[in-house]
Amino acid sequence: MTLSFLTKNTRWLNLIAAVAMGLTLFLIFYFAPTERTMGQVQRLFYFHVGSAWVSAITFFVALICGLLYLWKPHPSWDKIALASVEIGVVFMTMTIVSGSVWGKPAWNTWWVWSPRLTSITIMWLVYVAYFMLRGALDDPEKKRRFSSVYLVAAFVTVIITFGSIRVLRDIHPVMFGGMLESAQGTEQGLQDFSGSGLDSRNMGITLTISTISFSLLYIAWLANRIRLQNMLDEAARIKTRVVSFLQEA
């Protein structure tokens, strides 16, 4: 299996991602209308949802790579999984931070231990612990195998986070695919726009473009991170030779 397509085209991928993010910013600030109730802060929504969506994708990619590694062990699967989780944690951090900043004017608090916010914190911690697991294992083969098993188990937290607001009563709004109307808290007046979709067509277009742009950014970062991993592997190989040379000398 080769990842050369990604690693050889990092410059192009970076450029495409940069242009897409620039376009997204333009749409957010000049195309999307100002939300009536929340005002300007609602514009955080496009980045908040975009980064949340992509972090779920990164963890899904990591899950698939983990399963593929367990099925047919090849270091490339582990490489993609590692890069994906690292990027996913960055996107998840962005999601949590933007949500907290949005929460202050919307809910009058930076943080509440609601099911969604609690489950997303657990999810973040579980994926951060993935790096601790890798750091604790020296044998490369064992590291890859254990990490793959861990990724399969860790994805449960993504499912719980996605489902929490759809099953449990929560202050966090459900934008897509709400199942239980009562669970969303609309009857209690906990949120303004749950279940009703986006206010305008322009908001929908901006959100779609934002999600695509974040996906492109993920691909660009993934290519860069895999290239870095290739360099790390190469450095480790050369280091072994240098050490043996210095010992002989």
Add this chain to the structure above:
Amino acid sequence: MLFSQWLQQGIDPNITLDYLLLGYGVMWLCALVYVLMLANKQRNLRRDIALMRRLLELEDE
């Protein structure tokens, strides 16, 4: 109904502008720190690999 509409019309949308700037500022900071970390690691590795290759060339000589 009319009262709530009147209330909503009266809200200044720019009242939450500070939070918007804070949110985007922190998010871009996260992204920037990660990109700089990647770039820094790549630069250091490139230098290390070049140095080690030079050492191995010395060995060959």
